[in-house]
Amino acid sequence: MSKFQFPQSIASRPVYGTLAPRPGKAHLMMADAEGAEALLDLAAQAGARDSGLMAKAHILYLPRQTGEAFVDRLRALNPAQFYVGPSFDAALPRLRRVLSDAHMGLQVYLAGTEGLIGRAAAELAAAGIPVGSVQTEHRGSVARRMQCVHCKGITEDVITDPFVCAHCGLNLFVRDHYSRRLAAFQGVCIDAEDPGNVPEPVELYR
Amino acid sequence: MTIQFNDETFRDDYSFRNSPWAIKRFPFPFHEDSYMYSVNMEQHRGGPAGSVFEKRFDVDEHYISEMRDRAIVLAEDPLRCQSLPHMTLAGWDLLELIMVSKSEDYPDLFQLYRDGNRWRWVNKPLGIDDSFTFMDETTLPHGPMEYITRQTQGDFAVLDQRDDNLWMDAGMITTQADWSLDFDIGMNFFEWHAPVPLAHEMGIFKRALKFLMNVQQGAPARRLNWTMTVNPLLDTSPENYHKWGIQKTELTAENIGAKQHLRVELQTFYRLPRSNALVFPIRCYLIAFQDLVTMPKWGRRLHRVIRDLPEELATYKGFIANRPLMLEYLSRFDDGLPTSPGVWADLETEPPLQK
Incomplete structure (x- = not known):
C-alpha cells in the first residue's frame, strides 16, 4: 500500500481522493x-x-x-x-x-x-x-513538479527542500502554492537575502 | 492645479522623490494606532479635494516616470502582462472605463473623441495621439488591456466572474508586492490568496468575495493595503526577488530614514459593463520614513502599529528581520501623545513632536 496522507495545507494546494467507479459512456x-x-x-x-x-x-x-x-x-x-x-x-x-x-x-x-x-x-x-x-x-512518490518563479523552468520529481533549479541553477525552496494551469508548485530563491547560506536539503514530508 | 511631472527612477540610482504636495496627500493606511486584517471596503465616490481618493484614476507627479519603469519591466519580461483568450472583451471595457474617466477628470491632460466606433485618444503627458476602431484589436499596437495600462499608473488584475467565484484571468502586473501573475493567472479568489496567513481562518476572504461579487456598475469600491519596501523599488516581483532581496539587508541606522519606504496600495474595484468582469486596479504609493514622520501624527502612529504587529504579519510582509531597526528609528518620533482618529494627518490640530 503506497497511499500517503498529506497534511492539511493552503487553499491552492490540491487534495486527492479515492477512485470510485461511476456510471459513464x-x-x-x-x-x-x-x-x-x-x-x-x-x-x-x-x-x-x-x-x-x-x-x-x-x-x-x-x-x-x-x-x-x-x-x-x-x-x-x-x-x-x-x-x-x-x-x-x-x-x-x-x-x-x-x-x-x-x-x-x-x-x-x-x-x-x-x-x-x-x-x-x-x-x-x-x-x-x-x-x-x-x-x-x-499513490507512490511524494515528489513534486516545481516551477522556478525566476527563470520559469520546470524541474520534475523534486524530492528535497531546498533543491537546485534544473534550468538556472538557483537554490529554491519548495512552496505549497500551486498553479493548476502550470501543474506545478512554486519554487523561490532561498538565499536571496543571504547569498550562499543554503540549508541542508531535507526530504519532503520527512 | 497643473501637475509638475518628476523625471526620476525606481531602480539603480533610485532618484524617486515625493514633493511636499505628494507627502501631504499620501494615503496613510492606518486609521488607529494598531492594525489587523479587515474587509475595509468603502464606496469609491471621490474624496477630499487634492487627495488620492478624489479622482477615479489618480494621476500624480510620478506618472511619466512610472510608465517608463513599466515599459522597462515589460521589455525584460513580457509575461508580466497576460490575458487568457476569453478576457479580450473585458480589456475593451477597461480601456473605455479609463479613457472616459481620465478625459473627464483631467481634461487638460487627456482627451477622448468618439464618433461611433471611431475613437481618438490624446494623452498629452506621454505624447500619444492615436485613432483606432473600438473593439477592433488590429487598430491598436497592443491588446486593449495592455494598451491602456501602459498609460495608467498601478497594477491591474482583471477578474472573470463565474461559478460563484472570481478568477484571475488577465492582468498587467509590474509593481506588485511579491506575487506572480504568471503563476497565479487562472486561479480563483481563494487560490491566489492561499499564501496569506491568518486571514483565511478569520473568514476575511469569504466576506471579501461576497462583497466583490456584488459590486455593481457605476458603484466602485476601494480599500487600502500596505507593506514595506527598502528603496523606492516598484518592481518587487518574485520573478526578480533573487536580485532585489539583498537590498533588504542594506538598511542601517544611518540610512533607514531615506531607504525604508512604507508601500501603500490603493485598491479599487469596478464592475465592467459588457463582460461583467471585475477590474481590480492596485495603485502603489511609496513614501520614505523620513518624509512620513514630517507629519507628527503619522510618525507616532506608524511606530505603534509596527511595534504591535503580530509576528506572522511582519514575516508575511517581509520585514521581520528589519523590525528592530525600524522601531529604533520610529520611536524617536513617538512622544506617547494620543492621536486623533482617522487616517488624515490633521496637521493643523495635532501637536508637534514633544521630544
Missing part, C-alpha cells in the same frame, strides 16, 4: 508507477457491481521506475484499450487525440504522482472536460 484512466494499484483497486470495486466498466475503459499507463511490476496485472483487467508508455511527454499526443473524440458522459480517473495527476488535469481542463467528471488519487 466511456472511462479514461491514466496512471503512473504505483498509481496502477489505484486502478487495480478501482477495477476490484467495480467488479462487484459493474462488470462493464473495463469493457469501456482506455488505460494509459506510465510504469516509470516500477518497470514491469504492474503491467501484466493491468492488462489482465481486459480494458478496451491499453497503452504503456515511457513518459508523460511521450503519452501526450495520444492523450490529446483521445480527448479530441471525448463525448459528454466521459469519466476520467487519474492516479499516481502529483506531477502525473496535475499535468493530466491541466490537459483535461484545456480540452473542456468538466472537473466534476475527473477523480484523482495520489
Whole structure:
C-alpha cells in the first residue's frame, strides 16, 4: 500500500481522493508507477457491481521506475484499450487525440504522482472536460513538479527542500502554492537575502 | 492645479522623490494606532479635494516616470502582462472605463473623441495621439488591456466572474508586492490568496468575495493595503526577488530614514459593463520614513502599529528581520501623545513632536 496522507495545507494546494467507479459512456484512466494499484483497486470495486466498466475503459499507463511490476496485472483487467508508455511527454499526443473524440458522459480517473495527476488535469481542463467528471488519487512518490518563479523552468520529481533549479541553477525552496494551469508548485530563491547560506536539503514530508 | 511631472527612477540610482504636495496627500493606511486584517471596503465616490481618493484614476507627479519603469519591466519580461483568450472583451471595457474617466477628470491632460466606433485618444503627458476602431484589436499596437495600462499608473488584475467565484484571468502586473501573475493567472479568489496567513481562518476572504461579487456598475469600491519596501523599488516581483532581496539587508541606522519606504496600495474595484468582469486596479504609493514622520501624527502612529504587529504579519510582509531597526528609528518620533482618529494627518490640530 503506497497511499500517503498529506497534511492539511493552503487553499491552492490540491487534495486527492479515492477512485470510485461511476456510471459513464466511456472511462479514461491514466496512471503512473504505483498509481496502477489505484486502478487495480478501482477495477476490484467495480467488479462487484459493474462488470462493464473495463469493457469501456482506455488505460494509459506510465510504469516509470516500477518497470514491469504492474503491467501484466493491468492488462489482465481486459480494458478496451491499453497503452504503456515511457513518459508523460511521450503519452501526450495520444492523450490529446483521445480527448479530441471525448463525448459528454466521459469519466476520467487519474492516479499516481502529483506531477502525473496535475499535468493530466491541466490537459483535461484545456480540452473542456468538466472537473466534476475527473477523480484523482495520489499513490507512490511524494515528489513534486516545481516551477522556478525566476527563470520559469520546470524541474520534475523534486524530492528535497531546498533543491537546485534544473534550468538556472538557483537554490529554491519548495512552496505549497500551486498553479493548476502550470501543474506545478512554486519554487523561490532561498538565499536571496543571504547569498550562499543554503540549508541542508531535507526530504519532503520527512 | 497643473501637475509638475518628476523625471526620476525606481531602480539603480533610485532618484524617486515625493514633493511636499505628494507627502501631504499620501494615503496613510492606518486609521488607529494598531492594525489587523479587515474587509475595509468603502464606496469609491471621490474624496477630499487634492487627495488620492478624489479622482477615479489618480494621476500624480510620478506618472511619466512610472510608465517608463513599466515599459522597462515589460521589455525584460513580457509575461508580466497576460490575458487568457476569453478576457479580450473585458480589456475593451477597461480601456473605455479609463479613457472616459481620465478625459473627464483631467481634461487638460487627456482627451477622448468618439464618433461611433471611431475613437481618438490624446494623452498629452506621454505624447500619444492615436485613432483606432473600438473593439477592433488590429487598430491598436497592443491588446486593449495592455494598451491602456501602459498609460495608467498601478497594477491591474482583471477578474472573470463565474461559478460563484472570481478568477484571475488577465492582468498587467509590474509593481506588485511579491506575487506572480504568471503563476497565479487562472486561479480563483481563494487560490491566489492561499499564501496569506491568518486571514483565511478569520473568514476575511469569504466576506471579501461576497462583497466583490456584488459590486455593481457605476458603484466602485476601494480599500487600502500596505507593506514595506527598502528603496523606492516598484518592481518587487518574485520573478526578480533573487536580485532585489539583498537590498533588504542594506538598511542601517544611518540610512533607514531615506531607504525604508512604507508601500501603500490603493485598491479599487469596478464592475465592467459588457463582460461583467471585475477590474481590480492596485495603485502603489511609496513614501520614505523620513518624509512620513514630517507629519507628527503619522510618525507616532506608524511606530505603534509596527511595534504591535503580530509576528506572522511582519514575516508575511517581509520585514521581520528589519523590525528592530525600524522601531529604533520610529520611536524617536513617538512622544506617547494620543492621536486623533482617522487616517488624515490633521496637521493643523495635532501637536508637534514633544521630544
